[in-house]
Amino acid sequence: MNKRVLNIMLSGVAIIVLAFSGCKKDTPEPTIEELKNLTTLPELTYPTNNAVEIPTSFTFTWNASTWSDGKNHGDFSYEIQYGKINPPETTFSIPTGITEYSVNGLELNKKYYCRIIALRNGIVFKESEVYSFTTETGLFPTAPTLTFPANSAIECSIKPRLAWSTSTDPEGKTVTYDIYLDNSSNPTTKILENQSITSIVIPTFLEGETQYFWKVVAKDADGNETSSGIRSFTTKANAWIPDNIFRVYIKAKFANAFNGDTLLYKHNDISNYSDRFEVFNVNNAKGIEYFSSLTSLLFSDCHFSKLDLSKNIALVSLYCYSNELTELNISKNLKLKYLTLLQSKLTSLNLENNGLLETIWVQLNMFTVLDLSNNPLLVRLTCYNSKLTSLNVSKNANLRFLDCSINNLISLDLSNNHQLDNLICSFNKLTSLDLSKNTKLVYFNCSYNLLSNIDISSQINLGSLSIDAGVGYHNGHSEGSAKNPLTIIKVNDAVKNHQQIKDAKVKLPNMTIEVYSGGVKTCSNYDPNANGGVGSCITP
Structure with a gap:
């Protein structure tokens, strides 16, 4: 084989090899x-x-x-x-x-x-x-043993000392103590924690004559805990008066009924005291409950929000002036006759158990409804400026004085109040008012309502009258103080020339004034300003 032929053959093999190598497939990605x-x-x-x-x-x-x-x-x-x-x-x-x-x-x-x-x-x-x-199972401190007071001890201080034995930790770690105390047989209220000492005086005063339960929990730095057993004790009949002003006030009256600064509330001077308390500028009324024979109570310029008088069952008179009350419990004060609440934050007032109430004076409060259905002996009611939208006095047949001014009343039913002699209902939104059953009225003020007619013809004893009829509003005020837009007013001889009637006629010259005598109309159109101010019947 010549050299030329050999070269041709080798070139062919190379081409074949290259061809096969060019056809090699890529390796697929694993699934x-x-x-x-x-x-x-x-x-x-x-x-x-x-x-x-x-x-x-x-x-x-x-x-x-x-x-x-x-x-x-x-x-x-x-x-x-x-x-x-x-x-x-x-x-x-x-x-x-x-x-x-x-x-x-x-x-x-x-x-x-x-x-x-x-x-x-x-x-x-x-x-x-x-x-x-x-x-890990943990290496727990040893259980502390309660040492003072003795279990089931009685006559204990209302701020007692509690003591227990020292706990030790098997690993030598520091042990601290948490103290639990409350009225449950298995106390859960932690009153102190992380204490390093084994005797403490509790930080607050307890209630008198009350059983308490307590325990101590020892714990190490790893959080391993061991509890003592549980003991109980009962406090003596002492009480702490938390408000300093109130406490000083009571102590000045009853020095013999104090042990240091704690009140011996079972002392005869306390339980038998039946006179009057007058308390000013206190922040807490706690302590009042021990005076069960108290008959008269005044709180003024006080700053507590709750007042519970359920233990003061002999109370006859209650006066609360300028306070921040949001809750008042007088449900047990069945003897209460006189109630005054001036300027509070009360949104409701429950009087259903106070059936002996004769006088109620509530002013500048925040309740919209006043239920008097269980107060049949009520004689005097003052409830002005209290945001009332309704007032039901149908069960108060003995009512003689009513001042419900500066509210949001749109109606007022006085048909059952035959004894009423003083009525002030000004600054409301009344559109009508029936006084036909209120013949004993001597004082009547209905200024600044929406009344188009007034009939006071049967009120023959009426001596004082205020109607403020006219157009517009009181001193430029808007809604709630409109002058009565009277078109007709019925009067009797006793008031036909009253200055308020004369003023109304000047402001509303088209207003008709009818005059009655003994229930009989004697003049259909009366002008009190005619005839030089003497008055004259224009139309008989």
Whole structure:
């Protein structure tokens, strides 16, 4: 074979080899299932399976998952699950590349279960087997023993000293104490905590003649706790008056009924006192409940929001001036006859049990309704400037004086109030008012309403009258103070020339004035300003 032929043959082989090499196919990417099979299990390194005495706060660690083919198909993120049930359900996500997770606050001497889950792009690739571990049993302080007062002690101070034995910690750690005290046989109210001493005086005064239960819980720096047993004691009949002004006031009256600054509320001077209290500028009314025979009480310029007089069952008179009351309990004051509430924040007033009330004076309050249906003996009612939208006095047949001015009343039924002699209903929104049954009226003020007609023809004893008829509003005020737009007024001979009638005729010249005598109309159109101010019947 010559050299030329050989070169041709070798060139052909090269072409064939190149052709085959150019047709080689790319290796396909592994599927998800194939990648899962290439993933190694994440393995917990701490705690190990079935480990015991694991601290209640520690860090989980584990070996990262890898690719068994040695290639890098992507990084793994992890989830850790742990809890007291198997399989564990509480899941926590761990960022990519992190192989540890810290926990704290596990319970002592409890068995927990845990596992690690490896994920790629949010898809679970491998789950470790479930491991278990048990937390440390803990070395607890010794139980303190309650030493004072003796169990079931009586006649204890209302601010008693409590004492107990020292607790020790087996590991030599510092022990502190939490003190629990209340009226429950298993007290849950913590009154002091983290105390390093074994004797304290409680920080507040307790109620007198009351049974209390208490216990002490010793705890070390790891949070291991041991409780004492529970004891009880009963306080003596002493009381602390928290408001200094009120306490000084009472002590000045009843020096013999005090033990230091605490009131001996069963002292005869206290329980038998039946006179009057006049108290000013106090912030707390606690202590008033011990004066069960008190008959008259005045609180003025006081700053408490609640007043409970349910223990003051002999109370006849109650006066509260300029206060911040939002709650008032007089449900047990069945003897109450006189009630005054001036300037409070009360939004309601319950008088259903106060059937002996004769006088009510409530001013500058915030209630919109006043129920007087259970107060049949009521003689005098003053309820002005109290935001009332309705007032029912139909059950108050003995009512003689009524001042309901400066409210939001649109109607007022006085048909059952035959004894009424003084009526002030000015500054409301009344459009009509029937006075036909109120023949004893001697004083009548209905100024600044929306009345188009007034009939006072049967009020023959009327001596004082205020109607303020006209157009417009009181002193430039708007709604709520309109002058009565009268078109007709019926009068009797006694008041036909009253200055208010004359003024009304001047302001409303088209207003008709009818005059009656003994129930019979004697003039259909009367002008009190005619004939030089003497008055004249224009139309008989």
